[in-house]
Amino acid sequence: EVYLLESGGGLVQPGGSLRLSCVASGFTFSSHAMGWVRQSPGKGLEWVSGITVSGPTTYYADSVRGRFTISRDNSKSTLYLQLNSLRAEDTAVYFCAKDRYGNVFDYPDFWGQGTLVSVSS
Amino acid sequence: DIQMTQSPSSLSASVGDRVTITCRASQGISNNLAWFQQKPGKAPKSLIYGASSLQSGVPSKFSGSGSGTDFTLTISGLQPEDLATYYCQQYNSYPLTFGGGTKVEIK
Numbered sequence: 001e002v003y004l005l006e007s008g009g010g011l012v013q014p015g016g017s018l019r020l021s022c023v024a025s026g027f028t029f030s031s032h033a034m035g036w037v038r039q040s041p042g043k044g045l046e047w048v049s050g051i052t053v054s055g056p057t058t059y060y061a062d063s064v065r066g067r068f069t070i071s072r073d074n075s076k077s078t079l080y081l082q083l084n085s086l087r088a089e090d091t092a093v094y095f096c097a098k099d100r101y102g103n104v105f106d107y108p109d110f111w112g113q114g115t116l117v118s119v120s121s
Numbered sequence: 122d123i124q125m126t127q128s129p130s131s132l133s134a135s136v137g138d139r140v141t142i143t144c145r146a147s148q149g150i151s152n153n154l155a156w157f158q159q160k161p162g163k164a165p166k167s168l169i170y171g172a173s174s175l176q177s178g179v180p181s182k183f184s185g186s187g188s189g190t191d192f193t194l195t196i197s198g199l200q201p202e203d204l205a206t207y208y209c210q211q212y213n214s215y216p217l218t219f220g221g222g223t224k225v226e227i228k
Contacts, residue, residue, distance in 0.1 A: 037165075044208065044219055044220075044221050044222045045157075045159075045165065045208055045210070045219040045222075046219070047210075047216055047217035047218065047219070050215075050217075059215055059216075061216050062216070095164055095165070100167075100170060105217075106153070106212035106217060107155050107167075107170050107210075107212050108155075108165075108167065109167045109170070109176060110167065111164040111165050111166070111167075112164060113163075113164050114164055
């Protein structure tokens, strides 16, 4: 059974940093593109970042480019998202997601339960 | 960026009804469209990819159609457990974008 467990969320002041982790199991992590999608309180879904299988190559939404960094450690079956220079508008539940197939993160066929990031002074 | 517009934003239907949700892309996306279901307080669940292919384990009461710019998600025989918000998502090009969601309520 596929399992994605996110951690690392919490309350942080504006300008602060956090590192989110997503531990995967139940599938061959190194063979799947991965990504992050967030959801602000009471709002819809927003794609944040994706990372390919090979390379790897990384992709970012304009709203986070230059502040967030996605990475993966295939030996640990773990996906990361480093969040720097956090703003109030980054407050959201961050979901880790697995791509169904292919090198690029485009169709997330399985999602973790999410971790809440709150940015407030 | 490709804008995804869903309609309606909410609907109320009776148990057993057939429900249709539409999603329109601001430019052609071929069949690179997915649908997700999100129940209150839960993570999204994948329902359909490739506009009409059912994700493994998803009941056949869910179906999708469309290509290009106009797509639909149909729920045949609405049940109380279908209470959720449904989102479309295009994956034709980056940035990946989602529709605003359709909240389905049971009368």
